[in-house]
Every structure is written in C-alpha cells, then in structure tokens.
Amino acid sequence: xxxxxxxxxxxxxxxxxxxxxxxxxxxxxxxxxxxxxxxxxxxxxxxxxxxxxxxxxxxxxxxxxxxxxxxxxxxxxxxxxxxxxxxxxxxxxxxxxxxxxxxxxxxxxxxxxxxxxxxxxxxxxxxxxxxxxxxxxxxxxxxxxxxxxxxxxxxxxxxxxxxxxxxxxxxxxxxxxxxxxxxxxxxxxxxxxxxxxxxxxxxxxxxxxxxxxxxxxxxxxxxxxxxxxxxxxxxxxxxxxxxxxxxxxxxxxxxxxxxxxxxxxxxxxxxxxxxxxxxxxxxxxxxxxxxxxxxxxxxxxxxxxxxxxxxxxxxxxxxxxxxxxxxxxxxxxxxxxxxxxxxxxxxxxxxxxxxxxxxxxxxxxxxxxxxxxxxxxxxxxxxxxxxxxxxxxxxxxxxxxxxxxxxxxxxxxxxxxxxxxxxxxxxxxxxxxxxxxxxxxxxxxxxxxxxxxxxxxxxxxxxxxxxxxxxxxxxxxxxxxxxxxxxxxxxxxxxxxxxxxxxxxxxxxxxxxxxxxxxxxxxxxxxxxxxxxxxxxxxxxxxxxxxxxxxxxxxxxxxxxxxxxxxxxxxxxxxxxxxxxxxxxxxxxxxxxxxxxxxxxxxxxxxxxxxxxxxxxxxxxxxxxxxxxxxxxx
Amino acid sequence: xxxxxxxxxxxxxxxxxxxxxxxxxxxxxxxxxxxxxxxxxxxxxxxxxxxxxxxxxxxxxxxxxxxxxxxxxxxxxxxxxxxxxxxxxxxxxxxxxxxxxxxxxxxxxxxxxxxxxxxx
Numbered sequence: 084x085x086x087x088x089x090x091x092x093x094x095x096x097x098x099x100x101x102x103x104x105x106x107x108x109x110x111x112x113x114x115x116x117x118x119x120x121x122x123x124x125x126x127x128x129x130x131x132x133x134x135x136x137x138x139x140x141x142x143x144x145x146x147x148x149x150x151x152x153x154x155x156x157x158x159x160x161x162x163x164x165x166x167x168x169x170x171x172x173x174x175x176x177x178x179x180x181x182x183x184x185x186x187x188x189x190x191x192x193x194x195x196x197x198x199x200x201x202x203x204x205x206x207x208x209x210x211x212x213x214x215x216x217x218x219x220x221x222x223x224x225x226x227x228x229x230x231x232x233x234x235x236x237x238x239x240x241x242x243x244x245x246x247x248x249x250x251x252x253x254x255x256x257x258x259x260x261x262x263x264x265x266x267x268x269x270x271x272x273x274x275x276x277x278x279x280x281x282x283x284x285x286x287x288x289x290x291x292x293x294x295x296x297x298x299x300x301x302x303x304x305x306x307x308x309x310x311x312x313x314x315x316x317x318x319x320x321x322x323x324x325x326x327x328x329x330x331x332x333x334x335x336x337x338x339x340x341x342x343x344x345x346x347x348x349x350x351x352x353x354x355x356x357x358x359x360x361x362x363x364x365x366x367x368x369x370x371x372x373x374x375x376x377x378x379x380x381x382x383x384x385x386x387x388x389x390x391x392x393x394x395x396x397x398x399x400x401x402x403x404x405x406x407x408x409x410x411x412x413x414x415x416x417x418x419x420x421x422x423x424x425x426x427x428x429x430x431x432x433x434x435x436x437x438x439x440x441x442x443x444x445x446x447x448x449x450x451x452x453x454x455x456x457x458x459x460x461x462x463x464x465x466x467x468x469x470x471x472x473x474x475x476x477x478x479x480x481x482x483x484x485x486x487x488x489x490x491x492x493x494x495x496x497x498x499x500x501x502x503x504x505x506x507x508x509x510x511x512x513x514x515x516x517x518x519x520x521x522x523x524x525x526x527x528x529x530x531x532x533x534x535x536x537x538x539x540x541x542x543x544x545x546x547x548x549x550x551x552x553x554x555x556x557x558x559x560x561x562x563x564x565x566x567x568x569x570x571x572x573x574x575x576x577x578x579x580x581x582x583x584x585x586x587x588x589x590x591x592x593x594x595x596x597x598x599x600x601x602x603x604x605x606x607x608x609x610x611x612x613x614x615x616x617x618x619x620x621x622x623x624x625x626x627x628x629x630x631x632x633x634x635x636x637x638x639x640x641x642x643x644x645x646x647x648x649x650x651x652x653x654x655x656x657x658x659x660x661x662x663x664x665x666x667x668x669x670x671x672x673x674x675x676x677x678x679x680x681x682x683x684x685x686x687x688x689x690x691x692x693x694x695x696x697x698x699x700x701x702x703x704x705x706x707x708x709x710x711x712x713x714x715x716x717x
Numbered sequence: 718x719x720x721x722x723x724x725x726x727x728x729x730x731x732x733x734x735x736x737x738x739x740x741x742x743x744x745x746x747x748x749x750x751x752x753x754x755x756x757x758x759x760x761x762x763x764x765x766x767x768x769x770x771x772x773x774x775x776x777x778x779x780x781x782x783x784x785x786x787x788x789x790x791x792x793x794x795x796x797x798x799x800x801x802x803x804x805x806x807x808x809x810x811x812x813x814x815x816x817x818x819x820x821x822x823x824x825x826x827x828x829x830x831x832x833x834x835x836x837x
Contacts, residue, residue: 253820254799257807261817283805312817312834 090187093138093298097183100127104176105415108169112418115164118157124172125154131179134298140186142194143179149203150175156210171206173415174199241270241296243320244304248289252313255289256282262311263293269307270297289315348441351402355590358395359682362590363701365391366679370704395680399587404444406484406493407435412448413455413482420459427466427477428459434484439491440587443564447493447584450557454495454580455482457554462497462578472575474498490566490608491586496579502572507532527666530570534558557582565606565683565697567663567714583663593681593710594659595702596672599648602708604681604700605670609713611662616671617655630669632660637669640716645693661713668717683710720766720836721747725756725782726798727774731821735769735798738825739832753777757785760793767836768795770815772806780810787814794835798823 104127107120132147150172157168178199185194246262248255259282266272275293282291295304301319308317365388372384410432421428439447463469463478470476481496504524511517511524511532524532533554557580561568566584585591585608593604594613619630621639629638637660643652658669681700697712722744726732736746748763750756754777760768768786772779779797786793797810797818807818816835819828 253801254804254807254818256804257799257811257818260808260811264811283808285802285804287804310834310837312831 089138093134094183094187097131097134098180100131101176101180101183102411103127106411108173108176109414109418111164112169115169118161118163121154121158125151125158128154128179130298131183133296135183135186137298138186140183140191142191142196143182143186146175146179146182146196146200146203149200149207150179153203153207153210156207160210168206171199171202175203241273241294242301242304243292243294244308245292245316245318245320246290246308246314247316249313249315250289252289255313256284256287258311258313259287259289259291262291262308262314265307265311266293266295266304269299269303270295272296346401351398351441354398355402358391358398359590359684361391362395362680362682366702367704395590399440399590402441402587403438404441405436405438406444406447406491407432409444409448409451410435410482410484413451416452417455417459417480420456424460425465426459426463428463429477429479431479431481432483433481434486437484437486437491438586439584443584443587446560446564447582450560450582451482451493451495453554453557455480458495458497458499458578461499463499468500486586487583490583492581492583494579494581496577498577501574501576501578502529502533502570504529504572504574526570526572529572530554530558530568533570554580562712562714563697565608565712565714567609567666567717569663569666590680590682592678593700594678595676595708596642596657596659596670597674597676598642598646598672599650601648602676602702602706603642603672604708604710605659605661606681606710606713607678609661609663610659611667612660613675614658614660614669615655616658616669619658630658632667632669635667637667639669639671641671642711643671643673645695661717663713663717666717670711670716681708681710719743719745721745721763722767722769723748723750723756723759723763723765724769725750725753725774725779726769726771727751728771731771731798734823735828738823738828739769741825742829742832744832751775753779753782753785756782760786761789766794767832768793769798770795770810771798772800772803772810780806780813783810783813783815796831796835 104124107123107127111117111120111124128147128151132144132151135143135147153172153175157164178196182191182194182196185191244266246259248258252258260279263272263275263279272293272295275291277287277291281287299307304319305317308314308319368384368387372380375381414430414432417428417430458480463480464472464474466476469478479498481494483494483496485492485494507529508517508521508524511528512519512521514535517524517528517532521528535555558568561582561584564584566582568580568582570578570580572578585606591606591608593606594610596603596605614630614632616630616639619632621628621630622636623629624636624638627638629636631637639658641652642648652671653673656671656673657675658671659675661668661670681702683698684700693715695712695715696709697715698710699707700710702708722736722739724732724735724739724746726735726749732749736749740746744767747765748759750759751774753774756768756770756774756779757777770779770782774782777785783795783797786795791814793814795815797807797815798821799807799810799818800821810818817831819831
C-alpha cells in the first residue's frame with residue numbers, strides 16, 4: 084500500500100494531538116495534584132504512536148511508546164506532578180513534534196531523540212520502583228542509545244464497533260464475516276463477539292461487535308463496515324482505555340468531531356476566486372438590467388443576485404476558523420518565556436471560539452507572538468518589583484478576541500509597568516519624530532513612535548524581544564490585512580494593544596467614491612457615516628482642517644489633494660467619516676457613486692505609491708478601482 | 718468499457734437469469750461455466766472482472782473453485798450464489814476468498830447491489 088498519500092493527514096492529526104498535549108500539560112502544571120489531564124495525555128500520545136506505526140515511522144513510534152509508558156506509570160501511581168516530571172514531558176512532547184515533522188518530509192534519519200528517550204526510560208524505571216522522577220534524571224550518567232522500536236498491539240485496545248444487520252438480510256453469519264473481513268483491511272480486528280464460529284449457525288441473529296485497532300477514524304470504520312452490505316446499524320466507539328485513577332475525559336477528544344471533512348485550503352481559495360468573479364459579473368448584470376428595463380431580465384438579475392449572495396455567504400462561512408487554532412499555541416509560549424525570564428505570569432485566553440477568515444487568522448500568528456513576547460519581557464515586572472509596588476506578585480496577561488460590528492477585535496493586555504512615555508518622548512524628540520516642544524505623547528503618537536522600524540527603548544535588547552521591533556512587524560502586518568492597531572498604556576497599570584480586523588478579506592461591502600475621473604472603493608467596515616462638505620462648518624485644530632461632529636473633532640483629508648488630482652473640486656461634496664476605535668477622520672471626495680460588494684484582489688503597490696491603498700477590485704464594467712485603506716487614511 | 722463477467726452455475730436457468738440481470742445492467746457476460754473445474758479454466762482464459770459462483774456444482778464445487786481461482790489471482794472478485802440454509806457454506810466460501818454473496822431466489826436489485834459492492 085502506498086502510504087505517502089496519508090502523510091499529510093498523519094501530520095495534521097498528529098499536530099492536533101500534540102497541541103492538545105501542550106494544553107493538557109499546562110493544565111496539569113497549574114494543578115499538579117489533579118491527575119485528570121494525564122488520561123488525555125496518555126490517549127493523545129497513544130494515538131500518535133498508533134498512527135506513526137501504521138506509517139512506518141519507527142523513531143516516532145519508539146519515542147511515543149516510551150512517553151506512553153511513563154504516562155501509564157504516572158497514571159497508575161496517582162502521584163502529583165513534580166516539576167522535573169513536567170519538564171521531561173514537555174521536552175518529550177517537543178521532541179515528538181520535531182520527530183513527526185521530520186518523518187513526514189522523509190528526514191527521519193536526522194531525528195535525534197536518544198537523550199530524551201533515555202530520560203524517559205530512566206524516569207519510568209525509577210517511577211516503577213516508587214521513586215521520584217528528578218532523581219532518575221539526575222543519576223543518569225551515560226546516555227543510553229535508543230533501543231529498537233517497540234510496537235505493541237494491546238490485546239484489549241482499539242475502538243469498539245457494534246453492528247446490527249438488517250432483519251431481512253439472508254444468511255447473516257456470512258454477512259457478519261464479510262463485515263469483519265472489510266474491517267480487517269483498515270485495522271487489526273479482535274474480540275469478535277459472538278466468536279466467528281457462531282456465524283455458521285442458523286440461529287445467529289445479526290448482532291455482533293468487535294474491537295479494531297490502528298489509526299482508522301470513526302468515519303472510515305463506519306464506511307468500511309457499511310460497505311459490506313445489509314448493515315442496519317453501526318456504532319463506533321472511542322478508544323478502549325484501561326481504568327485509570329482520576330482520569331477524566333479529554334475536553335475536545337478528537338473522536339467527538341462529527342461530520343467534518345478536511346478540505347485543502349487551496350480549494351477554498353479557488354472557490355472564493357470563482358465566486359469573486361461571479362460577484363463581478365453579477366454587478367455587470369445588474370447594470371445591464373437597469374438599462375434594459377425588461378421585467379423578465381430584472382427577474383433573472385434578482386434571482387442571480389440572491390443565489391450568488393447565498394453562495395458567497397456559504398463559502399465565507401466555510402472559510403471561517405475559530406481563533407483557538409492560532410491562540411492554542413500561546414499558553415505554552417508564554418509559560419516558557421516567563422520561566423526563562425524568572426517571572427510569574429498567569430495567562431488567560433478569552434473568546435477562543437470567535438471566528439475569522441482562515442486567510443486572516445493565518446497571518447495573525449506572528450504579530451501576536453511579538454506582542455506577547457513584549458508583554459512578558461517588557462510589559463510585566465519581576466516579582467520583586469511588583470511586590471515593591473504593592474501589586475500581586477503574579478502578573479496577568481490576557482489575550483482576548485471580541486466580535487464587533489463588522490470586525491473582530493483582538494487584544495493583548497498586561498497588568499505590568501506600562502510604557503515609560505517620558506523616555507520615549509525624549510527619544511522621539513531626538514529622532515525628530517515629534518515636535519521638540521511637545522510635552523506629552525498621546526496614545527496615537529506613542530504607537531507611531533513605537534512602530535518606527537528599529538525603534539527600541541529597552542535598556543538591553545534581550546534574546547526575547549527589543550521593544551519596538553515587534554510592534555513594527557505587528558503594525559505592518561495588521562495594516563496589510565485591512566485592520567488597525569491601537570495602544571492604551573497607563574504607567575504603573577499596564578499596556579493593551581488592540582487589533583481590529585475585518586472578519587473576511589475576500590468580499591467586502593464598500594462605498595464607491597468618485598475623485599476626478601477615477602473611482603475608489605472604501606470598505607464599509609470602518610465607515611461610520613457620511614456628511615456634506617460645504618454645508619458643515621469647518622474649523623482648524625492643531626493646524627489641520629477639521630469638522631466638529633457631535634462635539635468631536637474630525638480632521639479632514641481631501642482625497643483630491645492627497646492623490647494629486649488636478650482641477651477644481653465641486654463646491655459641495657461628501658465627507659466619508661471613518662472610525663477606527665478611538666480615531667476618526669473625514670475623507671472628502673468628489674461624489675458618492677453608491678454601495679456595492681467588491682472582491683478584494685491582492686495588490687503589489689509600485690514603489691512610491693501613497694500608503695493609502697490596501698488592494699484593488701474590478702468594477703462591474705470591468706474597469707479596475709483601487710481600494711482605500713482606512714488605516715492608512717486615519 | 719463495461720465490466721466483464723463469468724457466470725458459473727450448473728443450471729441453465731440460473732445462468733440465463735443471472736446473465737440477463739447483469740446484461741440489462743450493462744455488464745458483458747463473456748463466458749459461462751457448468752462446473753467448478755470449468756470455472757477455474759475459463760477464469761484463466763477470460764480474466765473477467767467478476768465471477769458469479771454457485772456453491773453446489775458437480776465435479777468441483779464452488780468453494781473449491783474459489784480456492785483455486787484465488788490461489789492464482791488473490792484479487793479475483795467472486796460473488797457467491799447461495800441458497801437459503803447454506804450459512805456454513807457461505808462462511809466457508811468467504812473464508813476461501815469470496816468477496817460477497819447473494820441468496821436465491823434472486824432479486825435483480827439485490828444481485829446488482831452485491832455486484833456493485835464487489836466491484837466498488
């Protein structure tokens with residue numbers, strides 16, 4: 084059998100299980116006496132082992148086997164986690180992840196797990212004798228070479244499959260045997276009940292069960308069982324587990340995922356592109372229908388519009404991914420960083436289930452990584468310093484996602500020392516970033532200073548982060564996604580970064596504005612209202628033209644001037660008011676041409692282009708229009 | 718291209734009936750056999766995509782024929798044709814390597830379902 088076609092699936096599933104291991108280890112670390120996570124760890128490692136053995140990845144199998152052995156002993160022993168044991172298990176998990184990744188790309192021979200395997204063995208041997216794990220690691224003097232892989236097939240392990248044949252099925256014994264034969268093709272079958280010999284008897288009533296090992300999932304097992312024919316009912320249970328003291332259920336056990344299929348992301352992108360084209364053509368059809376004034380054509384145009392809108396909604400929904408898929412790796416990261424820096428940090432994640440377009444979510448990992456590193460390294464103080472300031476010694480960092488109107492806000496907050504505005508102001512003045520007479524930095528100015536490439540005020544740039552560099556990366560990335568980032572920092576109290584992102588990138592509703600002979604699209608995500616220029620009184624605030632809207636100053640940007648369009652602007656023209664968090668801006672355009680859905684196409688701005696465009700779109704008549712970037716205009 | 722079938726049964730009636738059911742569903746019946754040994758011989762000559770095999774036949778029975786055929790072609794797709802009350806024989810045939818079975822009296826839909834399972 085050619086196994087290479089399964090490698091991708093193996094990788095994806097192994098990653099899921101190893102990610103679950105991280106969560107479970109962290110949970111265990113938080114309350115070492117509660118052994119509930121150990122059962123989940125054991126099962127996750129066991130599943131990886133089974134899959135790796137099927138794929139023929141001997142080293143992964145061996146490593147997983149050793150880890151599983153140790154976990155089994157821990158589980159039976161019922162003793163709380165020691166720090167040494169947790170460190171060893173974290174190490175083993177990381178080694179396993181590395182080994183899995185290398186195996187899949189056929190670089191298995193580069194895997195070097197001798198040391199961690201030896202430590203796992205040592206710990207298991209010691210635990211088996213009733214000792215503590217730390218002693219075992221400490222007393223090991225010479226590294227033990229990795230022993231030959233052990234692949235076990237536990238007699239009572241595997242999923243329980245219960246089958247009922249149709250009442251009218253003839254010769255049920257023969258049918259039952261066919262079911263068993265089919266099942267054997269996907270995994271080792273044992274514990275057949277009643278025993279196969281009973282199938283020859285005419286009294287056999289068509290109800291039987293068996294256990295199946297191997298890596299086959301619930302859906303696959305059900306499929307092969309049904310493929311044998313005449314099957315009325317089949318239930319496929321979870322992995323058999325031996326009773327364990329205090330072993331609780333794994334919160335998101337992989338086998339509880341029902342009726343989902345994996346789809347290559349490229350497929351979804353392709354589908355999105357096609358629907359994008361459909362949306363463009365739909366726009367054209369609507370324009371034609373408006374010209375034709377034929378009720379029949381109108382009717383078709385309306386139906387096409389409705390259908391394509393529904394199709395579009397479905398595909399956007401299919402692209403939605405809960406943020407935990409990216410967030411889940413951060414608890415471990417924050418823990419490791421805090422340990423490295425000798426700080427005590429409680430890390431909390433909120434709004435895990437909030438969904439974002441997969442394409443956006445994929446881009447969020449890096450910016451979040453930088454912000455979290457900054458928070459641990461520079462944001463929160465050492466325990467001693469916190470005590471001196473009368474704060475609780477354990478610092479808190481919160482990563483939260485909140486759904487807003489048409490966007491999602493993701494924030495990273497810490498309760499640390501806050502940003503030292505004075506020293507940043509000094510530095511900003513020296514660098515000429517702000518007016519030399521400025522006395523204080525607003526949050527906006529602070530962000531602008533911090534986001535300058537290479538800006539750092541950290542006294543020493545640590546291996547973890549140098550303040551500024553990360554923010555520069557984060558700001559650039561978020562802006563490229565059509566989002567915004569803002570900062571709130573209070574000295575002594577802490578710092579919060581809030582990123583606002585559109586829910587989806589692919590198709591957005593936009594205002595179409597005319598300036599000169601060109602049309603521009605402005606996504607509605609950040610449009611709060613439109614007012615009229617020439618009617619509204621203007622004023623000047625800090626040297627900038629502005630209007631006052633319900634007691635708030637809204638600075639104006641004349642798009643005509645900004646883009647260098649020649650000719651005179653109309654005397655009365657619309658102002659599009661943009662709002663992004665606390666910031667507002669009024670964009671003065673020549674005219675409003677309507678609202679429509681636009682398909683966002685990536686856009687490589689030529690050198691020297693103003694940083695106010697985030698992409699391009701094709702209008703219904705086939706003419707391209709540039710998309711204005713709200714973040715760049717504010 | 719349609720699938721080719723070898724129909725093995727000692728009764729002309731049964732052979733005709735099975736052939737008709739399969740031909741109407743678009744299969745090409747390329748040969749017929751009346752005994753187990755003929756079935757083995759014709760399987761070698763014709764290499765059909767599918768064999769329907771009666772269990773009880775003179776000379777060499779269907780189960781022995783399955784063993785002979787599978788010995789030379791482990792992937793052979795053989796559908797057993799059994800009568801009610803032959804549970805033990807059907808079990809034996811499956812252990813010998815038959816891929817599925819139908820039970821007389823034949824209902825065309827059941828025969829075709831079984832054929833699809835075997836070929837699928």
